[in-house]
Amino acid sequence: MMQMDAVVLTGFGGPELLTLGKKPMPVAKEAQLLIKVAAAGVNRPDILQRKGGYPPPAGAPDTLGLEVAGEVVEVGPGCKRFKKGDHVCALIPGGGYAAFAVAAEDNCLPIPAGLSLVEAAALPETYFTVWTNVFERGRLAKGETVLIHGGSSGIGTTAIQLAKAFGARVITTVGSAEKCRYVEGLGADIAINYKIDDFVEVLKARDIRCDVILDMVGGSYVARNMAVAALHGRIVQIAFQESSKVEADFTPLMVKRLIYTGSTLRPRTVAEKAEIAQALEKKVWTLLSRGECKPRIFKTFPLSEAAEAHRLMESNAHMGKIVLTL
Template sequence: MTAIAITAAGGPEVLVPARMAVPVPGQGEILVKVKAAGVNRPDLMQRQGLYPPPPGAPLTPGLEIAGEVAALGTGVQRYETGDRVCALVQGGGYAEYAVVHEDNALPIPPGFSFEEAAAIPETFFTVWTNVFDRGGLQEGQTLLVHGGSSGIGTTAIMLAKALGSTVVVTAGSDEKCQACRDLGADLAINYRTQDFVAVMKEAKLEAHVILDMVGGDYVARNFRVAAMNARIVQIAFQKGSKIDIDLMPLMLKRLYLTGSTLRPRSVAEKAEIARALEDTVWPLFAGGQIRPKIFRTFPLAKACDAHALLEQSEHIGKVVLKV
C-alpha cells in the first residue's frame, strides 16, 4: 500500500509517499480501507520529532480515519466487511489501509461523506473527554475556548451550543471570529486586537469551563475570567508549558486546573469515550444539528502541503486528506 513516511524530523517536506506492507488485523481489530484521514496538530509535532508514537503504534502519522471495513481480525463482533466506519487510531492514518480495534471505531453517520467522517474522531473524542468529562460542562454554563477557529475549537462551539451552553471563543482574525459566530459562538474575541479578559469583564461573563491549547501567559489570564469552582483544561501549550504564576486565584476561586492527552490512552478508555459519543453526539449528527466543518482537502500524496497549511494557522475548521 501507499502510506506517508516521515523521513526525518523536520518541516513538511519530510513527509513523502512510500510503499509499505498492509497491516494485518489482530484479535478484536478491523482492517479499514482508508478513504479519508484527518490532519491534526499532534501529527505536526510527531513530524517535528516532538511527539513520538506510543510503544507499538505505527510510525506513520495520522490519528483519525474514515473508510470501509476490508477485513476482520478474530473475535470481531460489531462490524462486517463493507461497513462504513470512522475511527480513532494510535497512528497510521495517512495510508491506504489502517488497523484499529473495533471498540475504537464508530459507524459513519447517515449522509456523511468520508471526508466529513474523517473529521470526527480526534476532535470529537478530544472535546468530549476534556470539555464534558474532565471539564464537566453543564447546560446553562459558559464555555471559553481558545483557538475557536481550529478543528477542536469549531467542534467545541457546535457541541457546547447543541447541548445548551453559552460559548465564548478567542481567534486570530475578524474573519475567524465571524466564522465562530456563524457556528454559534455567543462572543468571539480577536486576540490580536482585543484583551479577552477585558472583553469578558465588560460583557459580565465568567467561564465555568475553559478549554486552553495556548498556555503561557493565558494560564494566569484564565484565572481572571474563571467563575467560582471553574474547571480549566489544558490540552496543548502553543505559548509554552513553563510559566511563573501567582496561584492565589486558584485557591480563592476554588478552581480546578487539569489537562490530558488522548493518544496514549488504552483501547478500553477510548472505547468508553466512543460509547459516550454514540449515545450523545450521534443523535445530533442524525438530526442535522451539527456537522464537522471542513476547510480544505488534499490528496494523500500532498500531506506535506496539508501540514504547511496547518502551520500557517489560516484554516477555519478541519484539514483532511483524501485517500
C-alpha cells in the same frame, strides 16, 4: 509482504520531510479491523510528531495520522460488531496517512447518517477530545458559560457546536475578524479577536466569568484563564502552543476554588477510548445524524500532498478541519 501507499517521514523537521512512499500493509489482529482508508484527518499532534516531539505509543505505527474513515476489508478474531463492507470512522494511535489502517473495533464508530467519508474522517480525534475534556473533565452543564480558545480550529469548531447543542453560552478567541464571523456562524455568542483585544479585559468589562475554559495555548494564558474563571470554574488544558513552562500567581486557584486539569488522548488504552466512543455514540451521534452538529471541512488534499496540508495547518489560515483523501 504486500505493500501499500503511505506517507513516509524521512526525518524530523519541516513538511518537506513528508513524502509518498511504500510501507507494509498492516494485518488485523485480535479485536481489530483493517480499514481501506478513504480519508484521514490532519491534526496538530501530527505536526508535533513530524517535528520529533510526539512519538507514537509502544506498538503503534510510526506513520502519522490519528483518525480515518473508510471501508472494513478484514475483520480480526474476536470482532463482534462490524463486518466486511461496513463503513466506519476510527480513532487510531497512528498509521492514518496510508491506504490501509488497522483500528481496534471498540474505537470504531458507524458513519452518522448524512455524512460523507471525508466528513466522517474529521470526527474521531476532535469529537473524542472535546467530549472527554469539555464534558467529562470540564463537566460543562446546560446554562453555563464556556470559553474556547482557538475557536476556528478543528477542536474549536467542534467544541463550539457541541457546547451550544448542550445549552451552554459560548465565548471564543480567534485571530481575525473573518474568523470572528465564522465562529459566530457556528453559534458562538461572543467572538474575541485576540490580535486586537485582550480577552481578559473584554470579559471583565462585560462582567462575564467562565465556568469552563478549554485551552491549548498555555504560557501566558494560564494566569489569564484563572483571571476570567468563575467561582468553582474548571480549566482544561489540552495542548501548549505557547509554552508548557509557566510562572504565574496561583492564588486565584485557591480563592475561586478552581479545578485546573488536562489530558492527552493518544496514550490512553483501547478500553478507555472505547468508553469515550460509547458516550459519543449515545449522546452525540444522533446530533450529527440530525445535522445539529457537523464537521467543518476547510480543505482536502490528496495523500501525496500531505506536506501541503501540514503547511496550511501551520499557517493558521484554516477554519475547520484539513483532510487527506485517497
